Amino acid sequence: MINIKPLYIHVPGQACATPCAYCITRSYTLRPSSCLDENSPRYVLCKQDFYKRMAFARDDGCNAIFIVGDCEPQKNRAFLERITIINNMLPRPFRIVELTTTGRNLTREYLYFLRSVIGVTTIDLNVAAFDDVMNLELAGMMSSETKVELLPLIHNIKDLTFNLHLHIFLSKYFEVYKDNPMQFFKDCEYKYNAQYMSIHDTPAPNDWLKSRAGSLQMQENIKAYIKKHGAYKAEFPSYADVYTLNNLIILMDPPIERQATKREGLIIQTNGRLYTQWDEKTSLVF
Numbered sequence: 001m002i003n004i005k006p007l008y009i010h011v012p013g014q015a016c017a018t019p020c021a022y023c024i025t026r027s028y029t030l031r032p033s034s035c036l037d038e039n040s041p042r043y044v045l046c047k048q049d050f051y052k053r054m055a056f057a058r059d060d061g062c063n064a065i066f067i068v069g070d071c072e073p074q075k076n077r078a079f080l081e082r083i084t085i086i087n088n089m090l091p092r093p094f095r096i097v098e099l100t101t102t103g104r105n106l107t108r109e110y111l112y113f114l115r116s117v118i119g120v121t122t123i124d125l126n127v128a129a130f131d132d133v134m135n136l137e138l139a140g141m142m143s144s145e146t147k148v149e150l151l152p153l154i155h156n157i158k159d160l161t162f163n164l165h166l167h168i169f170l171s172k173y174f175e176v177y178k179d180n181p182m183q184f185f186k187d188c189e190y191k192y193n194a195q196y197m198s199i200h201d202t203p204a205p206n207d208w209l210k211s212r213a214g215s216l217q218m219q220e221n222i223k224a225y226i227k228k229h230g231a232y233k234a235e236f237p238s239y240a241d242v243y244t245l246n247n248l249i250i251l252m253d254p255p256i257e258r259q260a261t262k263r264e265g266l267i268i269q270t271n272g273r274l275y276t277q278w279d280e281k282t283s284l285v286f
Helices: 043-059 077-089 108-118 132-139 150-159 172-177 181-191 207-212 216-229 256-261
Strands: 006-011 064-069 096-101 122-127 163-168 196-199 231-236 240-245 248-252 266-268
Touching: 006 043, 006 077, 043 077, 043 266, 064 077, 077 108, 096 108, 108 150, 122 150, 132 172, 150 163, 172 181, 172 216, 181 216, 181 248, 196 216, 216 240, 216 248
Parallel strands: 006 064, 006 266, 064 096, 096 122, 122 163, 163 196, 196 248
Antiparallel strands: 231 240, 240 248
C-alpha cells in the first residue's frame, strides 16, 4: 500500500458560513494574510513562492495535496484555479488531490468543475450523522441557508468518479450501532458508498463536541470490530493506522506517542510560506 505524505494547502476565505464544531482548522490561531490574490501587491512574488514551496514539498516526498481551510475550500474558486495552474507547472505535478468539505453548495455542476478543472480525485466528506437534519445540528451549522442532503450528494460524487472519503465524527447519533458495529460498516460501504473512512478517537477539542460525542463504549466497540475483523495494512507515520474491512480502507488515529514524535507532512499557509506545524510560527521551513 502506498504511503501517503500530504501537502496541506490552506485555502483563504471569509468567515465560514458553516462553522462546524468539529472543524480542525477552526482551532488554529495562526492565520497569515493571503497573498495569492490578484489585488495583492505581492501577487507575482506570491505565485513564485507557492511554486517553490510546492516543488520543495514534492522533492521532500509529499505525494498528495489535501485542500483544507477555515472556510469551505470550494468557496474560493479563484484560489483553487491558481493553485491548479501552479501544480500543473511543476516538473512532477501532484496527481492525488483531496478536498475536505461538509458538502455545502457542492452542486453537480461544481463537482464537475472540481473533477475536470481542479483535478480533485477524492472528496473528504465530514459527517456527524447519517440523518441530514441531525448532521447539520451536530455540526453546529443549522440555518435556513444550509442544506446538505447526503445521499443525493454522494450519488453525484460517485457518478463523477471521485473517490469518497467519509470523515466521521462518532457523535451520539451513532449510538444506534453500539451493539451492532457490523451494520455500521455495511451502511458506510453499501448505502453511503465509501471507499475510505477516517475514525477519530482523540479527545473532543471543545465543549460543543464533548456534549455531543458518542459514548466511549460505542467508540471502543467500533474500533474493536475493526481490529478483530479487519486486516492491518500499514502505518502512516503520524497520519494513521490503516486497516481494510471488506472493500473499505479505514484510517484510525495512531497512538499518541507516535503523533508526538513524527511529522506527517507539510503545510502551505495562505501567505505562501511552508510549515511543518499548523499553529507554530517556529515550524517555518522557508
